């Protein structure tokens with residue numbers, strides 16, 4: 179959401195990459211595309227939609243809930259998947275860190291340097307994360323050592339930082355899309371109703 183909201187690229191440190199970066203699955207191919215918002219990236223990966231029983235035409239607005247195990251998914255083969263336009267061999271994949279892959283070293287280094295250089299950190303906001311997975315979970319402790327108070331915004335009470343909550347910390351239980359605009363009202367101004375709706379639906 180941050181790049182789409184116009185946050186300066188150089189001050190965003192994406193530890194797990196971005197879903198909107200596209201790269202090649204072939205190890206030696208360097209194909210890379212930034213901010214590709216094409217959705218679906220190939221027609222076969224479109225979310226199935228509910229069909230109107232009278233016309234059998236797909237109703238574009240009504241996507242089926244593919245998290246529901248009773249919803250049938252179309253059968254896909256490898257030829258339905260997007261192919262790398264550069265090497266024509268690999269498949270295209272999102273530029274995110276998948277399970278078992280290394281975190282980007284340069285990003286880790288940047289964060290470490292930045293946190294090391296600050297004499298005093300006022301506040302660290304921990305939003306929508308279990309705050310249990312290192313190295314990012316450790317940033318809470320580093321910030322705390324430099325004087326930071328911790329504000330956690332999460333729908334799940336049990337998702338507190340692993341070092342626990344301290345006196346003076348805040349836990350805001352609920353949907354970040356509703357709580358953040360309220361918390362940051364003095365900085366961002368009051369959001370209009372349609373902006374709130376976009377936020378809640380992840381469109382901003």
Ligand SMILES: [Zn+2]
Nearest residue numbers: 202207262265
């Ligand atoms: Zn390639």
